[in-house]
Amino acid sequence: MRLRPTTALVPVAVLALTAACTAGPEPAPGPTGPTATAVAVEPVVRTVVLDGEEVELEVGPVAVHGDVAVLRVAAPTQTPFLRFALWDVFENLSSPGPSGVRLVDTEEGVVRPVARDELDRAVMSGNSTPGGPATDAGDEAADGDEVVYAAFAAPDAGRVDVMLPQGGWVADVPVVPADDAGVLTVPPEELAEGGVADAPVVPLEAYTEVVGGTVRARQTPEAVTVQVASDVLFAVDSDLLGPEAEAALAAAAAQVTAYPGGTLTVVGHTDDVADDAYNLDLSQRRAATVAARLAQVADLSGFDVTVDAKGESQPAVAGTSPDARALNRRVEIVLVPQGEPEAAEPVAGELPVAEGPVASGAEGVSYQDDDDTFTVRLPEVRRQGRYLVGELEVTHVAGDSETIDGTLASGAWDARGEFDASLQFAATNVTLLEGDRRTYALDYVRRVVGDREIREPLADRLVNVVPLGGTRTVTVVWPDAGQESVTVDVPVHYATTANIPFGGPAFRLTDVPVVDG
Known part of the structure; x- marks a missing residue:
């Protein structure tokens, strides 16, 4: 279903011209809250599929309020559609909201998860959002469209990339001062009582292994x-x-x-x-x-x-x-x-024998998961800074169940073999193969519990539902080794010496071209 486009942008130039040409005394100060933007701030518009619906999203701006920035996402949907579509339940159990959204700086090599309040809850639009005058003004300007916000540590650059659950990678979202964003932002205090207590900025790490x-x-x-x-x-x-x-x-x-x-x-x-x-x-x-x-x-x-x-x-x-x-x-x-590493040499060693169906990324493979049939395509991989971004297209062709729990996961383990039950639905087993070297999705340390590091992959965390006849985008990000094309491999994953397989069916996509993002 194609949903109607949004109409939230403010015609700033017209407002400014009208003000300049109007005679009479200076107007009295207006109420506190957002004002019309001093500079037109255009969000990035992208058509995506969320929960089986084709939606035209407005992503951005990222408005800077001191040390904290607030991202706006809007769509012609009804609340709480976006809250559920962009929700990572493992990041915020108490309320649906855009807790699964992440900001990625591809030059600095860091990721910004959603900020937390004093009770370790995500600072975002949700059930307990207090709201305020800026929220009311933003809703009015959105003209009936659904708007959600999430707070992050303020980026240093003028643009940042945004990774959306199900929605893929949105590059070059503008980062602007809050005053310039006007009705396209809200202060963090209108998202959580007391505002932000912790806004992490976490370095990304790369992990490879010889097969x-x-x-x-x-x-x-x-x-x-x-x-x-x-x-x-x-x-x-x-x-x-x-x-x-x-x-x-x-x-x-x-x-x-x-x-x-x-x-x-x-x-x-x-x-x-x-x-x-x-x-x-x-x-x-x-x-x-x-x-x-x-x-x-x-x-x-x-x-x-x-x-x-x-x-x-x-x-x-x-x-x-x-x-x-x-x-x-x-x-x-x-x-x-x-110093910096030299250009990577081609990796010696032969590709391991494929453990499932093989086809080019453009053609795609078909695989069986219990009684359901799925196809997976990857027409291209995009180069973004020093990373490669893949958006796999997973289509549910036949069957009765809408769930695909664990199909792209390496069981409930991260790439290093650490047990983490929250990863059993994540795309942790989608790897790049070059010779006998396997490269896993980038990851980062999300939290430390005792002496144990809990890692998050820079990949979709909750790949668990694809409606019959529908297609879901699954995003995975890997380090860039300068390849012109890549082979994407989902192997059989064994987590014990008893050779008990975990995760979903194996498949391989070859000759996937790398294009500049």
Whole structure:
């Protein structure tokens, strides 16, 4: 269903001209609240499908109120349509509202989730929104259209990209002073009693692994950490490199030598099977062996190299299961780089055998999920700053159920194997394949509970409903390695050594062109 366009913009130039040509005494001061904008502030207009309905959205402006900015989203719908369509229930349990919207700065490499109040609730349009004169004026200017707002930490740039649940990626949304936005904004205090208590700005991180998980790399703004599984490097209780070590160390060296230099620390870790002293000594010897071999296979002359050992004191994951202990037996190569990385070389290694249907991104694949049939297409991937944005088109072709819970998820685990039940509906298992290297969606640390980091993917969080005959957009964002085309792979995900699969059916989309956004 195509819904009518909105009519919320104020004809500012006409207002200004009328004021200039009107004779008579100065008018008395008007009531407090928003005024007509001093400069026309155009939102970005995009037609999207939300909850099965085709809707023309106005996104923006992002109006700056001191340290806080308020994003406006409007559509010719009736409340609470937008509140439910843009809601991330895991971000705000108490009320529907646009808690799933995120602001992304593709140059700075940071994401801004919705701000929180003193009770850790999202500061946004919702059931408990107090409202006020600015809200009333904005509703009047919207002329019957539905308007929702969400507060964020104020961006530094004049434009910012907006990621919408179901609605995809909206680039170059204007960031303006609140005075210029006029009736197209409200102060944060009209969204939550007491306003904003916390407005996070979180760095984005990239995670890749060699297929099979033997070499894992995480890139943050400060460092690159490469984890090499000890089981592929050494035999049990040994510090002598085994026959499979060379390929793993070559992959690790490629991550390091992409940079001209820096500080390089090789750190040994073990599981908790033996006693502390034995594990500390073993981890020290293994780290020294890896550092020595790295110096032989790569030019480390630009790096200050040191060796360290942690034994069992810093596990990668909690637990004593065989899976957890295998992840904890590792050697970490921690690089604090100096300078920018060189252009990426083509990744060696062959693509793993596909585990499901394969087709070009433009053609799309068809797959079966229980008694329902779906198709998935990805005609292109857009380059936005230093990232690649994919908007998969998931269409429900046949069947009775509207739910697709977990189809694109890696079960209830994040990319590093940490359990998080809230991710069981997220698009965490949509990866890029280049040779034998798999790249997961960008992610970030949303909160810290004790010594555990809770991560959020820069991908749609709640992919759980596609009406029969309808199409849903699923957005996933990856780091840009300079490719002209990509292969998108949704593999079978195994979360235990018992080889029990989690998540949905596997499929692969090839030859997806990368275009400038």
